[in-house]
Amino acid sequence: AAGVIQSPRHLIKEKRETATLKCYPISRHDTVYWYQQGPGQDPQFLISFYEKMQSDKGSIPDRFSAQQFSDYHSELNMSSLELGDSALYFCASSSPADTEAFFGQGTRLTVV
Amino acid sequence: AQSVAQPEDQVNVAEGNPLTVKCTYSVSGNPYLFWYVQYPNRGLQFLLKYITGDNLVKGSYGFEAEFNKSQTSFHLKKPSALVSDSALYFCAVRAYTPRGTYKYIFGTGTRLKVLA
Numbered sequence: 770a771a772g773v774i775q776s777p778r779h780l781i782k783e784k785r786e787t788a789t790l791k792c793y794p795i796s797r798h799d800t801v802y803w804y805q806q807g808p809g810q811d812p813q814f815l816i817s818f819y820e821k822m823q824s825d826k827g828s829i830p831d832r833f834s835a836q837q838f839s840d841y842h843s844e845l846n847m848s849s850l851e852l853g854d855s856a857l858y859f860c861a862s863s864s865p866a867d868t869e870a871f872f873g874q875g876t877r878l879t880v881v
Numbered sequence: 882a883q884s885v886a887q888p889e890d891q892v893n894v895a896e897g898n899p900l901t902v903k904c905t906y907s908v909s910g911n912p913y914l915f916w917y918v919q920y921p922n923r924g925l926q927f928l929l930k931y932i933t934g935d936n937l938v939k940g941s942y943g944f945e946a947e948f949n950k951s952q953t954s955f956h957l958k959k960p961s962a963l964v965s966d967s968a969l970y971f972c973a974v975r976a977y978t979p980r981g982t983y984k985y986i987f988g989t990g991t992r993l994k995v996l997a
Contacts, residue, residue, distance in 0.1 A: 773924075802984060811971060811987045812925070817978075825978035859924060861985070868913055868932055868975065870985050872925040 771795065773873035775860050781879045782850050790845040790876045794862030800824070801843040802870060803835060804859040812859060818843060850880045883908045883976035885955075887988035894962045895996050902957040902991045904972030913975035914955040915985070916946055918968050925971065931955060942966070962995045969993075 774793040782788050794801050800819045804812035805828075814827035818837035829835075832850075837843045847854060857877050861870040885906045894900045906912055913932055917925040929940025936948045946957045957970060972988040 800982065811989045814984050814986065817982065817984055819980075819982045824980050824982035825984050827984070857922075861925075869915055869927050869930050871927065872917070874924040875922075877922070 773860055773862050773871055775858075775873035775876050777876060778874065779877050779879075781881060783881055784850055784852060786850050786880075788847045788850060788878060790847070790858055790860075790878070792843045792845070792860030792862075792873060794841055794843070794860075795864070795871055798862035798864045798867075798871075799841065800863045801837055801841070802861040802863075803829075803843070803845050804861065806857040806859060806875075808856070815845070847878075850878075852880050854878060855880045883974050884986060885914075885972045885974045885988040887970075887972055887991045889991050890989075891992045891994065893994045893996060896964050897961050900957075900959050900962040900966070900993065900995070902970050902972075902993060904955045904957065904988060906953050906955060906972075906974050908974055908976070912955075914946075914948065915973040915975070916940065916944070916955075916957050917971045917973060917987075919971065919990075920968050928957070928970075962993075964995045964997050967993055967995045 776791045802817040803815040806812045815829040817825045821837045833847050835845045857875045859875045861872045863870045915930045916928040931948045939945045971990050973985045
């Protein structure tokens with residue numbers, strides 16, 4: 770079965786530019802989570818969606834926004850990029866039947 | 882607040898020896914605990930979980946974990962380490978949000994190095 774798909778896998782942007790990261794959850798998973806992992810750090814929770822509505826918000830900057838669409842895919846929009854935004858961004862999904870979350874391969878964002 | 886702690890940044894073990902990666906938790910109510918593994922530049926792969934039942938849970942790649950309620954611990958173990966087990970290991974807890982959904986909170990990670 771297909772896992773969580775994230776695109777793009779790698780992204781290079783300049784400071785002050787905008788980036789959009791996409792996440793396609795596992796089929797029939799209704800919850801999506803976004804995490805940010807800086808170099809040598811643990812994944813930090815950014816935001817989550819359940820049934821297309823925001824369910825929780827973590828340490829997500831105001832420059833970032835996200836949404837979940839009718840087909841359950843999610844997009845993380847990042848504006849006015851800063852060098853410190855360079856990180857690995859993970860998306861995960863889960864369903865009511867599962868207790869664990871399944872993670873995508875991540876998008877590596879490099880801001881130069 | 883619900884959290885997990887991994888007291889060791891790095892664990893070194895010789896190939897063929899048993900390994901233990903430590904995790905302690907702080908939760909209200911019954912804990913849902915997880916172990917994930919991360920290889921370089923890769924996503925987090927689910928290894929195993931504790932929800933209820935037997936304190937010793939078995940997972941992928943020969944790993945197991947022991948839930949100890951009195952010590953609030955959930956240590957990851959493997960009887961015989963392989964060089965290919967070298968990776969970053971994260972303990973996680975599932976925490977409820979104010980809206981009744983949940984999120985996963987990760988420990989700081991432990992780098993396991995298995996020496997040939």
